[in-house]
Amino acid sequence: MTTARPWPALLDLPWRQRLVDWPEDRLAALPRGLSRHIVRFVRVEGRVVAVKEIKAEIAIREYNMLRLLRRLGQPVVEPIGVVKGRLTKDGEPLDACLLTRHLQFSLPYRAMLSQSLRPETATRLIDALAVLLVRLHLVGFWWGDVSLSNTLFKRSAGEFAAYLVDAETGELHDRLTDGQREHDLDIARVNIAGELMDLQAGGFLGEEHDPVEISDRIIDRYEVLWRELTEIEKFDVGERWRVDERIRRLNSLGFDVGELDITTDFDGATIQIQPKIVDAGHHCRRLLRLTGLDVEDNQARRLLNDLDSYRASKERQNDDEEQVAHDWLMQVYEPVTRAAPPEMRRKIEPAELFHEVLEHRWYMSEAAQRDFPIEDAVADYITKVLPDKPDDSTVVGVDTDEMPVRAER
Amino acid sequence: MATVTYDQATRVYPGADTASVDKLNIDIEDGEFLVLVGPSGSGKSTALRMLAGLEEVNEGRIMIGDRDVTNLSPKDRDVAMVFQNYALYPHMSVADNMGFALKIAGVSKTEIRSRVEEAAKILDLEAYLDRKPKALSGGQRQRVAMGRAIVRSPQVFLMDEPLSNLDAKLRVQTRTQIASLQRRLGVTTVYVTHDQVEAMTMGDRVAVLKDGVLQQLDTPRRMYDHPNNVFVAGFIGSPAMNLLEVPVTDAGVKLGSLVHPVDRATLAKAETTVTVGIRPEDLVPTAEGGIPVEVDVVEELGADAYIYGRTTIGEQPGEKQLGGSEDEKQIVARVDGRQVPEKGQTIHFAPKGEGDHLHLFHPKTGERIES
Known part of the structure; x- marks a missing residue:
């Protein structure tokens, strides 16, 4: 076993059995996507671990690739280790297992x-997948099998944040060619359409949706974002405000500009700018700095907006930003997120709960045509909405088939 | 269907000093199964990806039929990468699993149906078209996945190590399936592998690459019987060809205590030494004299046996054993399975027949010396 996290309990798993035969009592009931391989979830020391059975070389390669991508700050699942050289009790060799930590x-x-x-x-x-794909392409990662199945999604204040879960086919290059990016996009489009058509065939997605139209969206969204993040922009020297404007646009898309290439032409009349290094997570970094809260970027944006209104309503614009943030955390954020009874709290992440309460308050205000304090909104939300919410941390009962493609033994 | 032409095609990665693929020239015939083979870093995958449009061509060009595709985007090239992503959808019928990508491409329903039926006939899946993938065996599912690529009826199929995630037994099974399917479809196919056995059993022709340079392009038989240089000689064939650098004498080449006759005109093309290549099946035991081999391991295969042993050739001046590592510096010979020597015994071998089973290479350049 190769592992970056020495959890002794990993050793107790039934490694001498084929994954498909692992006893039910070992498994955590979590929804699985479509997979070419056998995948199972197990609980290990209070954490959920995804186990995928594949050939040793592929497992090791994927493990290293996931580690590399994480080091590059990419949203990918956390690899835990590889178990290889497995034998059954009769000495028959078994495929290796790749262990990743389930993304809560x-x-x-x-x-x-x-x-x-x-x-x-x-x-x-x-849209979330397009952001993920752009981010991966920016660091030179060619995915090779872009699909909804190979992605996990987390709720993020009304939007979603996408994480890569399967890097089996991926390759890391210094820089991707246009051909590689186009190929990934083409794969994405075909896979997404196939996945949505499948949901439709299974009766999970209404006939009013057009899988082909929805899948075309990945290309549009990707291209808009790619252009904004990488395009060269030229303007007159007098329009220098456009530098700020470009940075602001990138910020609003959730990206920080780490390095901006600015060149002036020989007669000094025009300026050319091109972002060289952009990092996703603009809002979540700011929130983390101010409050220590580590949340998805869109959630962070939402929380920061509330923090800004708090600051304005308390007329504290001239106070130290970090001090105000601390007070907001203590007086607003913490009381709201702690208001839910413990048994309901695990259904939803705190930041997402906060976002939902804000949404709920807006609906209440609209219905009653007046403002409500957040205390009222949270109380109403907890009695009327939260009890009926599905439990995101342990959803069960979804189609969990894998469809291994392999020849008969 | 179409021919494929690599015309001086070159790929240099940004910042690299040497080309990953260096002035590659290959003419692939219409309907041909061409295998690109070589060790890792040989440029075989890069060459395939240049054809697919995933890697830029820095110099030269690539043609599909009469079309210069050098600067076309991947989707405009009418090529299909097979087996890259073969997910099957559980709620969709086999027919839909095979044909859905055509729907995205805007192909009409009747056209989709007819192409799917045609592919199903070739893949022996006609009876299963209305079933769900779950009802199929593993092998049938794999054929459905192949069907996804076939219905697109591309001009060229591209396969990049498609069998690499299968175990040894399935590899052999699938290898045969792909080769026979390709022959039935008659679609020009370029196939990349690092495994010379795969290359030799599947390709109409094989292109061996090393360090981005094409070493030889030939039919498997010709490649085996007539390797162009020492690299190809050692790379193609399993177990590998025995390669020894030995002194040249007036009458021939000196193999241990024996001088094997080689005509003077041929010897004149060598230097004071020459590299000799002898395949394991071309070595015969002699009563006395020849290449002494002390037997280390005997591998019995029934009718035949391979013996692996050490030789003293290489200890005298002008002699050298060639091979990658210390472990490879051994002599392999095929012997009669009914007369197998003991471990530790020393046997002498000589090349079979007169000259035809002996390959000669220049000791410095490694190029083949023709007789």
Whole structure:
């Protein structure tokens, strides 16, 4: 076993059995996506671990790739280790297992679409996937098998954040060629359409949705984002405000500019700018700095907006930002997120709960045509909405088939 | 269907000093199964990806039929990468699993149906078209996945180590399936592998690459019987060819205590030494004299046996054993399975027949010396 996290309990798992034969009592009931391989979830020292049975070389390669991507700050699942050289009790060799840590509160797309009735869910998943793909391409990662199945989604204040879970086919290059990016996009489009058509055939997605149209969206979204993040922009020297404008646009897309290439032409009349290094997570970094809260970027944006209104309502614009943030955390954020009874708290991440309460307050205000304090909103939300929410941390009952493609033995 | 032409095609990665693929010239015939083979870093995958449009071509060009595709995007090239992503969808019928990508491409329903039926006939899946993938065996599922690529009826199939995640037994099974399917479809196919056995059993022709340079392009038979240089000689064939550098004498080449006759005109093309290549099956035991081999391991295969042993050739001046590592510096010979020597015994071998089973290479350049 190769592992970056020495959890002794990993040794107690039934490694001498084929994964498909692992006893039910070992398994955690979590929704699985479509997979070419056998995948199982097990509980190990209070954490959920995904176990995938594949050939040793592939397992090791994927393990190293996931580690590398994490080091590059990419949203990918955390690899735990590889178990190889497995033998049955009779001495028959078994395939290796790749262990990754289950991403808490994340769901595969099949679960998202099966439990959600909101028509825009599918397009929001695609939008999140487009962001993920752009981020991966920016660091030179060619995925090779872009699909909803190979992605996990976390709720993020009305949007979704996408994480890569399967790097089996991926390759890391210094820089991707246009051909590689286009190929990934083409693969994404075909896979997404196939996955949505499959959901439709299974009765999980209404006939009013057009899988081909939705899958085309990945290309549009990707291209808009890619252009914004990488395009060269030229303007007159007099329009220098456009530098700030470009940075602001990138910030609003959730990216920070780490390095901006600015060149002036020989007669000094025009300026050319091109972002060289951009990092996702603009809002979550700011929130982390101010409050220590580590949340998804869109959630961070939402929380920061509330923090800004708090600051304005208390007329504390001239106070130290960090001090105000600390007070907001103590007086607003913590009381709201702690208001839910413990048995309901594990259903939803604190930041997501906060976002939902803010949404709920807006609906209450709109219905009653007046403002409500957040205390009222949270009380109302906890009695009327939260009890009926599906439990994101342990969704069960979703189609969990894997469809291994292999020849007969 | 189409021919494929690599015309001086070159790929240099940004910042690299040497080309990953260096002035590659290959003409692939319409309907041909061409295998690109070589060790890792040989440029075989890069060459395939240049054809697919995933790698830029820095110099030269690539043609599919009469079309110069050098600067076309991957999807405009009419090529299909097979087996890259073969997920099957559980709620969709086999027919839909095979044909759904055509729907995305805007192909009409009747056209999709007819292409799917045609592919199903070739893949022996006609009876299963309306079933769900779950009802199929593993092998049938794999054929459905192949069907996804077939219905697109591309001009060229591209396969990049498609069998690498299968175990040894399945590899052999699938290898045969792919080769026979390709022959039935008659679609030009370029296939990349690091495994010379796969290359030799599947390809109409094989292109051996090393360090980005094409070493030889030939039919498997010709490649085996007539390797162009020492690298190809050692790379193709399993167990590998025995390669020894030995002194040249007036009458021939000196193999231990024996001088094997080689004509003077041929010897004149060598230097004071020459590299000799002899395949394991071309070595015969002699009563006395020849290459002494002390037997280390005997591998019995029934009718035949391979013996692996050490030789004293290489200890005298002008002699050298060639091979990658210390472990490879051994002599392999095929012997009669009914007359197997003991471990530790020393046997002498000589090349079979007169000259035809002996390969000669220049000791410095490694190039083949023709007789």
